[in-house]
Amino acid sequence: MLLQTQLPQWTALGPALILAITALVLFVIDSVDPDSTDSALLAGVSVVGTLAALGVAAWFLAAGTGQVGTGGEITLFRDALVVDGMSLFFTAIFTSVAAMVFVASYDYLKDRPDQAEFYSLVLLATTGMALLASSNSLATAFISLELTSLPSYALVAYLKRNRGSVEAGLKYFLIGALSSSVFVFGISLVYAVTGSLLFSDVASALGDLDQSFRGVAGIGVLMIAGGFAFKTASVPFHFWAPEAYEGAPAPVSAFLSSASKAAGFAVAFRVFVEAFPIATAVDLGIDWVLAFGILAVVTMTLGNFAAATQENVKRMLAYSSIGHAGYVLIGLAALSAGAATNGDVLGASMAHLLVYGFMNTGAFLFVALVEHWGVGRTFEDYNGLAERAPMACAAMTVFMFSLAGLPPFGGFFSKYFLFASAIGAGFWWLAAFGALNSALSLFYYSRVVKAMWIEESDGSFELTSRPIGLYAAIMVAAVGTLVLLPGFGPVIETAQTVAAALFG
């Protein structure tokens, strides 16, 4: 209603455009003053840009842009891009995470020589994510995936004098290159059998597909799934994640594990639901629902089991992030052809990603804060931290318990809706695996809490400063995790409405 009548159609891409422009503004600043260490200016511009994008996305979402009530999705550039409720919902996730990361980076990067590059790379990656969520063709999907990935590699290796960072960046890049090639090969196979890259055309071509080509189509579909598995850090494409998250600067880990993962899911949801409709795929023997079911169970189990034995908090969080990818995969695994519950399941997954965006970013930013203090990285190093920094530790406790899915935090509700909708869709075994894994996850999350609050510190460290940006970002994340408690009703409703529109 609002947009179709009052604004030109291209403005629907507003959030992505604002992000891209902000990145360019940063380039301008950088070229004017290449050695700028004015953190306040750089971080300020980035935060303003992302918050503006977030505001526009939230406004569009509230106004119903691209949703059924206002005339349905808006397609642009000969259907290569699409703006609908889901893309706006995910854009809101990406920009929230990016804003928190920028605020935290203000302190984390202080006094480093090459800050402008950092901010513009994160902004470009965020732009890529926003486009990824709006992709309506396999070509744009691939391009935006690369636009997201390439800055990420550089960002992981950002601490270029740090061996761990550089090594992690290289490994991430190599695995990323392999995954991209798998992905693009999958696209080429699908194009070979359908003759189109647009999702809707692919879907109709698959419907008329000769049965003898179904092997080719099937391999293509699963390879595309592989490309998304890389982005979301799902088994068996997860190997880069622990290394990259551990080696990268903690704000980058936060950004990658929350926003980048969500971006992978955003495009996966759209591609599989729209380009490879379940009914058509199952007729061809391409049971991708089952494939995602297997991936979900393996991913969550492997992630949680590995997290349980870690000694390093950041690495534990890396594995826990893999575990959460497994939970979210339920959204693609608990679908069935034409079922009325599909929207609920997918919406619950999206809501979980939103909550996860806050609690996981917050957890990684807490790690960033601890790194900033130079305290150490293992569980033992966290002993007695609560005495020195009670506020931050209280926030971390909220993140840990919310990640574990304990009431009354946001993570409880999103997990509850996710498992409940899976059961409602008849996939009780997925929910059972999820619940078992959540129980296991409580073990290692509570280790952090125990170390901070219960264990005695050896008293060898002094907290030198109270970085205001990191604190602010952590508090925003904590408040976000808590506010989602009373505010979860609208979130899940929005998510399930926009998800249901995808199946319509």
Next chain:
Amino acid sequence: MAGAFDYTPAIVLLPFLSFLLALGVGRSMPKGGALAGIAATGGSLLLSVWAMLAVANGGTYNQTIYTWAAGTGNSFELTFGLLVDPLAAMMLVIVSLIAFLVHVFSLGYMNDEGETGLPRYYAGLGLFTASMLGFVVANNLLMAFMFFELVGLCSWLLIGFWFREEAPPSAAKKAFLVTRFGDYFFLVGVVAVFATFGTAAFAGEGSFPALAEAALAGEAATEINTFGFAPQTWFTVVGLLVLGGVVGKSAQFPLHTWLPDAMEGPTPVSALIHAATMVAAGVYLVARMYGFYALSPTALGIIAFVGGFTALFAATMGVVKREIKQVLAYSTISQYGYMMLALGAGGYIAATFHLMTHAFFKALLFLGAGSVIIAMHHNENMWDMGGLKERMPVTYWTFLAGSLALAGIFPFSGFWSKDEVLYEALAHGLGGTPLLLAAWAMGLLAVFFTGFYTFRMVFLTFHGEPRTDVARDPHGVGWNVKAPLTVLGVLAVVAGFVNMVPVAKLTGAHIEFLHDWLAHGLGGLTSEHYGELTGQFAGYETGYVGSELTTVLLSGALSLGLALAGAGLAYKLYNVPAPVEHTDRLGSVKTLLFNNYYQDEYQVWLADTAARNVARGADKFDQGVIDGVVNGISSVSLFSGSRVRRIQTGVVSNYAALLTLGLVALLLGIGLMGGWFL
């Protein structure tokens, strides 16, 4: 009828307010919060009387106040609401009156005796009163259950008031646990009511007694889930589950053992517990949902039989007790047995009548005992008393009035109500329900014991020569003790006149006021309707020896004769200047009675052997199976976790290989299932 009912919530909230005041600022209030409590209960009393007048003018009130959990779809709602009908209005007046008098009396018993912790005491009393009043006006079973539990909690707080001594905390725990055992069944019953009817409302078209009645009459408008049982069987089961809570709270056999121990609490609290609040709650609940019990002859039979048995059983134990409060405790159990007998025998009015008269005379007796205890410097042993008659005349005469009422001597209040209880049991028993005759016989026999132990107590306490120095020179009591005694003394004498059935039958005069009172009110909650129900569903009919009049007179004469015989025996044995113990004549029965038929012992044995073994089994299951599985899972997961760590070698070419192998495995798996390679 605007006005009275709009203030009904205040009846409950006023004592609650006094609870909050005493709890919060009790320390800085005069008299430790007593005055606030007196004002609050006095206000409740006035509002209750107002509500009763409104009911007398034909008004009733049944309103949901607050829905605190609304289900979606066609599931049920959980609500708070008020129900004021003749029964509730009468009970409101009784409870608030007794609570008011108990508060006044506490000034003498607690404040004047220099007790510490008074704010805690008055906070407890306030909450206790508020909970009971809330229970009385509850319009659904769940709300009733919640207040029922609050009553239990308050009794725990008050019985254990002197928590620094050894016995009171233990007695409080016992009261709490024993009644909780019964409440457990009650809770299951509440759930069963919701599951069956989808509502727990007491009154109205869609109330559960009305739905149950419709279901049995075969005209059910809505589907009722009876879980595969015949409706009547299922209703009996549900009724008996709820009865579990009643048996616990009203101290009926076999869950009566907590009540004598509860005497460890302050005496005004005992008066409140026994006369108006906790113990009365059980019987009131049966009366409240009588429309449900009336549908099940089995449940009624059990109620009647348990009641009759308890009446006799407790009366025999009261015979040998040495402490004045112990005698009263057993008399309470016995008297509530009568009420249950009446309810089971279809005598709804008789039970309500006895509930009312008993509230007055038992409160009187407890407060009188409290007065004696003050005088005796907190020595409760009757064998140390004697001759108090001349030294404390107000207490003596009021106590005597209460005793005459308790023993059921004409024309005191207890005579009229107990007589009606027994008459109902006899008449319905003769009318073709022989089980009731057995219950009646037990109740009748208990009259004799009641007369005996009551007057044994009176004579030992007040007559004869003082047996100790304290008794020769007792501590005086003030107005705040005498005034409540006088009010209750008058009521104990006259309360029976509201319902003189034998006189009415004899003279034909229309003086059965309580019958009229309970016969109007909300449809489906009247005594007439209950009479029809017991006739229709439980097959209760009235039979007579000769004519109705002869039966009435015969019944009255029998019970009066037995009461007088008991009192006379007590007079002969104990109204002598220096009475001696006669219990040795009972031989081995004496030991049995002193030990309360070994009720405590067998229950402890039961708890010890059965519960301990079950607990041991559960523990073994928990340790072995549950913990085993949990520990197993955690060690398996830690082990496999360390394996997973080993896969993560740090070598990129390994990752690439594993990644490719994983994708190929997935492709092969899905491909083979989908038949791509055919």
